[in-house]
Amino acid sequence: MAKKKKIIMTVEKTNTGFSAFSADYPIFTTGKSIPELINNTYEATELHFEDEKIKVDPTDITFEIDFKQFFKFYKVLNAKFLAEKIGMNATLLSQYVSGTKKPSAKQTEKILSGIHQIGQELSGINLLQTA
Template structure:
């Protein structure tokens, strides 16, 4: 299955934009990450209807979103608070706030720590049964 990698970032005006890392012609903008993700899906559907769609869209594919740290923390703060991020990452809340607000940019090791913690949390959630 082909993976379409979508990069989502926040611009200096507070809006979000996205582009596909591995397929030409997919661009999206919006005031929120949700709007951008919806716009990406619209762009994919539009590309499928063109006379020469990218071959990746002719078979099954999945979308992987690649965020900058600020956008990711802003997007998921509705679900995970700063204390929750601190608990799963080991990074203190003040530092998480600095990353989320764009006051500071995390080093590569910190970004990896956040990414790995979210993946581990996701695995834990997948193992839950009710």
């Protein structure tokens, strides 16, 4: 069984949840939540390549979302807070989020690194239950 190269899925927020599509393959799916979208994407991708007997592993699929969509969905992540965390001008990050400016590859990596850092910090926190 052959193995497929990387498949990039573009994620977008919709009125009913999320959609994902590939620019390189006729693969499209939707989901009410991100986890559902990811599961549906795996299923749709396997179905698309089934006749070709090509095995698709979840690691073969990359999900991409633009800044505006990301911050629209993850409203809990404040752009001003993120800018302070990564040492970036808050107005500049706001322009990236609104789509009026496009970040360079270096700036994108800096922002993504900051998002990952915040995610790691949050995953290490346990909340106390009060009686």
